[in-house]
Amino acid sequence: MTVRVVIQLLFILFTVGVSQSGFAADTVPVFVSIVPQKYFVQKIGKGLVDVQVMVQPGASPHTYEPKPGQMTALSKTRIYFAIGVSFEQVWLDKIAATNPHMKVVRTDQGIEKIPMAAHHHDDGDGEHEGNTEPVGHGILDPHIWLSPPLVKIQARSILNALQAIDPDHRSVYEANFNAFIAEITALDLDLQHIFNGQVGLRFMVFHPAWGYFAQAYGIQQVPIEVEGKDPKPSQLKEVIEHARENGIGVIFVQPQFSAKSAKVVAREIGGHVVYADPLAGDWLENLREVGRKFKAALR
Incomplete structure (x- = not known):
């Protein structure tokens, strides 16, 4: 069988297996x-x-x-x-x-959304x-x-x-x-166990993506972002003061957004930035891992 014939056969197999779309x-x-x-x-x-x-x-x-x-x-x-x-x-x-x-x-449809x-x-x-x-x-x-x-x-x-x-x-x-x-x-059930006894405790995030997660397990997210935008200097100052007063040392950010403001807050409070991706591909394992990260940071 010539090389040319082999190439033609491979092309046919590929086009049969995958449509043009x-x-x-x-x-x-x-x-x-x-x-x-x-x-x-x-x-x-x-x-x-x-x-x-x-x-x-x-x-x-x-x-x-x-x-x-x-x-x-x-x-x-x-x-x-x-x-x-x-x-x-x-x-x-x-x-x-x-x-x-x-x-x-x-x-x-059929889901009651929260603000x-x-x-x-x-x-x-x-x-x-x-x-x-x-x-x-x-x-x-x-x-x-x-x-x-x-x-x-x-x-x-x-x-x-x-x-x-x-x-x-x-x-x-x-x-x-x-x-x-x-x-x-x-x-x-795993997440309920992770957050058992943590009701009302807070974690700080840049973008408030975790509201439904927090609602499900009785915890609270404290966002840095203001209506989809980086906070103004006066607003950022309030966030820093709040973090200091509440002993918050971890700021959660997601890869799809700039971490600039979060890094400023982390630097001012002597804390650090941790990534938590709400759009990760392995949904189940990602939520389990994020749950552990939030638990470690709760204050």
Whole structure:
């Protein structure tokens, strides 16, 4: 067999296995908004689905703009799983319009969202408060994937959509879903154990992504960021004073945001910066690890 023939055979095998859209053949082509959703869909769909992610690793779902190639790939997509992140407010209608046959599933339906946490502030009479008040302007927290109990709701939406689009594998999806729910329950119990006796204690973050996580386990996040922006010098001073008064020595940041302000606070309080990624690919192990980090930093 000549080299030319071998190359031709390899090309045929490749083109049979992968469509021009980038999806594998003989699978349900699916798009999700963020990386953790890929974890959820793969847990339920396993080898029956091919999942592409809109917001690429390292990018922020608050400001992301889809690439031309992604918009093209949507023409072959059967399901788009939305989750309510900021970029969807601008792009979801455009995404849906690229493919009238694509089903758009809003996995945040049925979830009661909480207001985004406010940064620490001076209430005017000398007493400091944490993040018990909303930012305002009607901003609701989109980070619902960081609460195990809420992920169970999202998983049910994913299951229903996959069963509807691919009824021949209904029982397979159901079995995978049940196994995933068992894993989430085990994680939830682990985190409850980690935070047992820690109710009301606080951890400091730059971006307030962990509100649902904190709510689930009775702890509080104290944000540095002010409505998506770095704090002004006077606001930063208040944050530093609050951290000193409460013995906070760890500032949590995420890779998608600048750590500049967090590093200033850490330097002033003699503390340090620790990364906690809300968009990590291995959702389950990431939450378990983040839980341990928060526990070690609680004050």
